[in-house]
Amino acid sequence: MVTNANGSVNGSARSWARGPRRDAAPAAAEPAGSATACPVAGTLAALRAGLDPGELSQYVRAFVEQLLDAGVENEVERDGYLTQLLGAMQQHGYPRLRKADLRDMFARAARDRQSATGTQTQDSVGPAAGSWGAFAEPPPVAAGVVPPAGWHVSEDGVFQVGGGAGGGRGGEPLLVCPVPVVITGRLIDAEGGQESIALAWPRDGRWKPKVVGRAVVANKSKIVDLAADGFPVTCETSGKVVRYLADFEAENIDRIPRETVSPALGWVDDTRSFLWGVEQLRPALAESGAAVVLFQGAEAGDEQVARGFHAHGEWEDWRTGVLPFLELPKIRLILTASLAAPLLGVLGVPNPIVELCGETSGGKTVALRGATSCWGNPDERAQDAAMSTWDTTRVGAERMLAVINNLPLVLDDTRRARDSTLVNQIVYDVVAGRGRTRGSPKGLQGVGTWSTVLLSSGEVSVNDQNEKGGARARVVSLWGSPFGAVTGETGERVKALNRTVLAHYGHAGPRFVRFILDRRGEWPTWKERLEAVVREYTQRAGNNAILNRMADTFAVFALAGELAAEALEIPALARRPVDELWGELSGEVREGDVPTRALRCAYDWAVSRPKNFFSPCRHESDREQPHDGWAGRWDATTSGWAFLAYMPHKLAKVLEEGGFDSGATVRSWKDKGWLQTAPAGTHQQHRVEGAQVRLVTILRTALDLLGMTVPSGGGLCQRPDAAGGATTPSGSRDGM
Ligand SMILES: Nc1ncnc2c1ncn2[C@@H]1O[C@H](COP(=O)(O)OP(=O)(O)O)[C@@H](O)[C@H]1O
Ligand SMILES: [Mg+2]
Numbered sequence: 001m002v003t004n005a006n007g008s009v010n011g012s013a014r015s016w017a018r019g020p021r022r023d024a025a026p027a028a029a030e031p032a033g034s035a036t037a038c039p040v041a042g043t044l045a046a047l048r049a050g051l052d053p054g055e056l057s058q059y060v061r062a063f064v065e066q067l068l069d070a071g072v073e074n075e076v077e078r079d080g081y082l083t084q085l086l087g088a089m090q091q092h093g094y095p096r097l098r099k100a101d102l103r104d105m106f107a108r109a110a111r112d113r114q115s116a117t118g119t120q121t122q123d124s125v126g127p128a129a130g131s132w133g134a135f136a137e138p139p140p141v142a143a144g145v146v147p148p149a150g151w152h153v154s155e156d157g158v159f160q161v162g163g164g165a166g167g168g169r170g171g172e173p174l175l176v177c178p179v180p181v182v183i184t185g186r187l188i189d190a191e192g193g194q195e196s197i198a199l200a201w202p203r204d205g206r207w208k209p210k211v212v213g214r215a216v217v218a219n220k221s222k223i224v225d226l227a228a229d230g231f232p233v234t235c236e237t238s239g240k241v242v243r244y245l246a247d248f249e250a251e252n253i254d255r256i257p258r259e260t261v262s263p264a265l266g267w268v269d270d271t272r273s274f275l276w277g278v279e280q281l282r283p284a285l286a287e288s289g290a291a292v293v294l295f296q297g298a299e300a301g302d303e304q305v306a307r308g309f310h311a312h313g314e315w316e317d318w319r320t321g322v323l324p325f326l327e328l329p330k331i332r333l334i335l336t337a338s339l340a341a342p343l344l345g346v347l348g349v350p351n352p353i354v355e356l357c358g359e360t361s362g363g364k365t366v367a368l369r370g371a372t373s374c375w376g377n378p379d380e381r382a383q384d385a386a387m388s389t390w391d392t393t394r395v396g397a398e399r400m401l402a403v404i405n406n407l408p409l410v411l412d413d414t415r416r417a418r419d420s421t422l423v424n425q426i427v428y429d430v431v432a433g434r435g436r437t438r439g440s441p442k443g444l445q446g447v448g449t450w451s452t453v454l455l456s457s458g459e460v461s462v463n464d465q466n467e468k469g470g471a472r473a474r475v476v477s478l479w480g481s482p483f484g485a486v487t488g489e490t491g492e493r494v495k496a497l498n499r500t501v502l503a504h505y506g507h508a509g510p511r512f513v514r515f516i517l518d519r520r521g522e523w524p525t526w527k528e529r530l531e532a533v534v535r536e537y538t539q540r541a542g543n544n545a546i547l548n549r550m551a552d553t554f555a556v557f558a559l560a561g562e563l564a565a566e567a568l569e570i571p572a573l574a575r576r577p578v579d580e581l582w583g584e585l586s587g588e589v590r591e592g593d594v595p596t597r598a599l600r601c602a603y604d605w606a607v608s609r610p611k612n613f614f615s616p617c618r619h620e621s622d623r624e625q626p627h628d629g630w631a632g633r634w635d636a637t638t639s640g641w642a643f644l645a646y647m648p649h650k651l652a653k654v655l656e657e658g659g660f661d662s663g664a665t666v667r668s669w670k671d672k673g674w675l676q677t678a679p680a681g682t683h684q685q686h687r688v689e690g691a692q693v694r695l696v697t698i699l700r701t702a703l704d705l706l707g708m709t710v711p712s713g714g715g716l717c718q719r720p721d722a723a724g725g726a727t728t729p730s731g732s733r734d735g736m
Contacts, residue, residue, distance in 0.1 A: 039070030040081055049092040052236050056094060058175050060085070060102070064109050078106060139182040140200050140207050144255040148247035153180045155202075157232075158244055176240040179203075179232045183248050187211055187261040187296060190268060196261060196296060197249070203230050211261065211296045217245045261296035264448070265306055266406025267345055268293040271520075274342065274406070274513045277309030277376065281510055283517040297403065305403040308386035309376040313504030315511070319570065321500030322370060324493075326572040330356070330482035331367060333557065333577035337453050337476070338371035339512050340560035342406045345451040346516065346523055347530050351433050352553040353475040355456040357594075362481035363490075364457035365412050366498045371455050372410045373501035375509035380412055386506075390417035390426075390456070397426045398435050402448040407509075414458030420661075427462050430454045431474060460594050464664035474553055476585065508568055515567030526559065533558050540582075547585065554578045554585075595668040598660040603703055605654045606634060606644055613644075614688045625689065632695050633686045643676060644703070645686050645695035666696055674702035 038044075043063055051059060063085055072078050082102045090096065131146060132139060133154020147153040152161045158177040185198035195214040200207040210229055216222045220238040227233055233241050249256065262268045265275045269291045274281040278295050297303040325331045337354045344351065356364040368387060369378035376386030387410040388400065400409060409430065417423045429435065434449045456462060461477045483490050533555035541547030558576045565574035578585065606613060612626045613634035632646040646654070652662035669675050676684045676697040683694040 038081075038084075039072065040066050040084070044084060044088050047088050047092055049094075051094075055175065060097070060105070061109070064102070064106050067106065068109055068113055073110075079103075082106070133180075135180075137202075137207065139180060140184050140209075141182050141252075142184070142255055142257050145182070145252045148244070148251035151176075151244055151247060153182070155180060158241075160240060160244070174240075176237055176244055177232050181232070181241070181245070183245065183252070183256055184209065185257045185259050186249075187259050187294060189296075190260050190262040190293060197245070198259070198294075199231070199245075201230075201232065211294070218242060257292075259292045259294055261294045263296060263298035263302070264403055264405040264450070265295060265309065266342065266404075266451070271346065272517075274517065275306075276407075276510050276513060277306050279310075279510070281513050281517065283520070284514065285518070299399060301399055302403050304384065305400055307384040308382075309407065309506065309509075310384070311506030311510070312377065313507075315504070315507035318373065318500065318504035318507050319568070321497065321504065322373075323570065323572065325370065325483075325497055326570065328483060329577040329580040330478045331370060332561070332573065332575065333476070333478065333581065334367055334371045334455060334482065335374065336557045336561040336564065336573060336577065338374050338408045338410075338455060339509065339564045339573075340556050341408045341451075341453045342513055342516060343526075343556060343560050343563070344453065345406050347527055347556060347559075349530070349552055349556045350474065351430050351450070351452055351454070352556070353427065353430060353454040353456065353462065354478070355458065355462055355475060356478050356482055357458055357461050358480045359459060362486070363483045363494045364481075366494050366501075367482040368410055368412050368455055368457055369501050370497060371408065373505035373508075374512075375407055376506045378410075378501050378505055380410075386410065387412065390414050390423065390458070392422075392426075393418075394422060394425050394429070398429060398448075401429060401450045401452065402435065404452055405450050406452070408453045408455050410455045412457050414456065414460070414462060423458075423462055427454070427475075460661060461664070464594075464661040474550065476550065476553060478581070479584065508564075512564050512567045515563070526563070529562075530555050530559050537578075547582075550585070594660070595665060595672060595674075598655055598665040599669065599674065599698070599702070601660060602646065602651060602654055602698065603644065606631070606646075610634060616687075630688050633688050640700070642700050643684075643697045644700070645684070645697040647693070648683065648696055651696050669696075669698070669702075672702070674699055 040063055043059075043066055047059065067078060067081055072081065079099070082099055085102070086097060086099065133152060133156070135155050139153075150161060152159040152173060157175050157179055158181060159173040160176050161173040179201050181199060181201045183197055184200050187196040187198055188194075189196070196211050197214055197217050198209060198211050199217070200209050202208070208230065210226070210231065212226060216226070220242045221235075223231075223233055223242055224235050224238050260269070262275060265277065267273075268275055268280075272283075273291070273293060275293065275295050280293055295303075295306050297306065322335075326335070334354055334356065337352065340352075343349070356362075356367055358364065365380075369380075372378035372387040377384055378387050379385050380387040380389055386407075389412045392400070392411070397409075397411075411426070414420075414423050430450075430452065433451065461475065463475050463477065481490075483494050530552075534551050537551040537554045538548060541551060557578060561573045561576060565571050609631070611622075611624075612631040614625075614630045615623070615633065615635055617635055629650075630647065631650045632644070634644050635641050648666075651666070655662040655665055666675070670677065676699055678684055678694075684697040685692050686695050686697070687693075688695075
């Protein structure tokens with residue numbers, strides 16, 4: 001069907017292809033319209049088969065507008081025209097529309113028109129080629145950037161116009177996109193040199209920016225994926241949209257700003273600026289024209305990680321709320337560790353780990369939130385949080401590490417980890433400072449490196465999760481409540497701090513980074529200061545191997561505290577928490593009740609299965625080795641018993657099943673004097689069924705001291721071998 005040869009048809013078609021109420025040419029101006037009684041005769045005649053749904057709805061809308069243009073308000077008259085429209089549509093094989101829907105559309109258009117009467121005259125003649133159509137809020141494009149030739153862009157969308165290859169079907173303007181889309185920038189990857197395109201389109205009343213890979217906008221099947229972001233593209237229009245964007249870029253290639261993007265946060269542009277979330281922090285006296293670097297996630301989810309780093313509430317409120325807690329050395333330590341993150345890269349210090357260990361309700365989570373609040377949203381339950389929990393996967397943690405660079409990685413509660421292997425792997429990844437090599441369709445990718453401090457919490461130490469970890473070196477473990485003794489008053493204060501940091505965050509960190517940026521010239525002297533503190537701590541550590549290995553970690557925290565005290569005008573931060581915590585950090589003092597609970601676990605297991613332990617005082621008829629071997633030796637005598645001795649491998653299994661790290665547990669029991677050892681320090685030897693074996697020998701005195709045994713009468717073998725089988729203590733679950 002050929003409809004475009006006739007000028008009038010073409011005219012009316014133009015008005016519908018353009019669609020917009022304001023620049024639609026009134027039907028009265030159409031030669032056909034002015035001469036006949038029917039104001040939409042030309043438009044009806046212009047209808048043809050094969051319009052896609054978008055085009056068809058534009059057509060219907062334009063039809064309604066024309067009726068309004070012609071002043072049709074009478075319902076009967078209106079219904080008559082609508083019936084004609086339905087008939088014409090049916091004739092061309094389109095699905096039947098409901099008349100009621102058409103009436104609604106008519107009423108809506110009439111209302112819109114009424115409310116827009118004030119602005120109706122502006123732009124009644126379409127804009128000139130190469131300039132923007134009507135916009136309430138102009139497109140966020142650089143000066144001189146214009147719509148490409150062959151395209152018309154206004155608030156009503158992107159239209160393909162003009163004849164030849166650029167024209168729509170039959171040369172009339174063709175709606176390609178129901179909202180305008182513009183290119184605001186070209187982005188070059190800071191590392192790999194890959195290119196991306198920054199797009200913007202109106203969404204919810206503002207121009208929504210979105211950076212996409214260049215390959216995406218060049219491919220009509222890939223560009224459809226952007227629909228998930230609210231990008232107005234369908235598989236029907238994708239080809240045209242790709243074409244439009246290509247034309248747009250070609251037309252404006254010299255005027256579209258070129259920017260550099262980074263897939264990771266932290267230091268960029270040769271440590272001349274810092275990406276704190278999506279914001280680029282620069283020195284106060286940045287040379288004009290300094291490189292603009294934007295964050296651009298390499299993979300889905302990366303942007304969400306970056307979004308956690310933003311500010312909320314007031315800096316002064318944060319400062320006043322946090323200040324009183326800086327008296328507490330553990331809070332000061334975790335806070336300076338958090339602030340130290342950007343310094344690690346500058347000073348070349350390896351990645352440290354600081355963990356809060358101890359029982360539930362000790363304020364560990366609140367303390368981690370406090371540390372996180374320097375940088376961003378500390379609500380680990382929020383979508384855009386700068387803090388997470390251990391309930392992640394190794395890949396998830398690696399994504400976080402790839403993005404969170406020169407900023408702290410905060411993971412709350414190791415109990416939430418799927419297993420202890422995962423904790424070890426992530427600790428290993430942090431300490432290694434680089435990811436595993438991963439193949440990806442884009443090539444060899446993801447051998448990311450990261451400089452960060454891991455702040456963690458858990459009931460047990462990440463070091464105690466497993467013994468193999470080479471990570472042991474740099475974990476600073478703080479045991480017990482970081483807020484000190486558990487009292488009701490402290491509880492209230494902890495809650496108040498929690499409220500403060502959930503409402504006011506993301507101020508201290510960026511302030512500190514700006515301070516660092518502004519003092520670039522002093523960095524070499526900072527290095528010297530750091531080295532001096534390292535020497536100081538090394539000397540103080542003497543031959544304590546743990547403290548010796550920690551010297552550079554302690555030193556960078558000390559320096560971070562001193563610098564932050566100046567940057568944030570909080571003198572309390574300059575006092576070194578490590579000095580106050582020295583005894584505890586040396587590993588001599590360990591609060592927390594993990595060894596005790598582990599002991600209870602081991603004892604309870606034995607109590608529930610006494611017959612699994614070899615006992616020479618039990619009658620031979622009642623001494624049958626369990627199918628998986630003896631668990632150890634537990635002597636039963638009339639005078640009670642002196643020790644409970646476990647086969648090391650059996651104890652390990654029992655403890656691991658109870659969620660404890662066996663190696664660390666046995667070590668701590670030994671340290672506490674709960675075990676009987678041979679003079680050489682090895683496990684005590686015992687005879688089990690004729691063989692001499694070394695067993696982990698738990699002293700009854702330790703169990704008594706901790707109140708685990710029932711005083712007189714509850715122990716094993718109070719009524720010894722006399723009556724066979726009576727060796728089972730009361731409450732035994734044996735034989736179940
Ligand atoms: N030292 C303390 N004394 C009294 N109450 C405390 C103390 N530390 C924490 N709490 C209370 O425990 C609550 C939970 O704190 P949270 O940080 O979730 O503990 P955790 O993460 O160690 O389980 C806090 O809101 C606070 O009321
Ligand atoms: Mg917690």
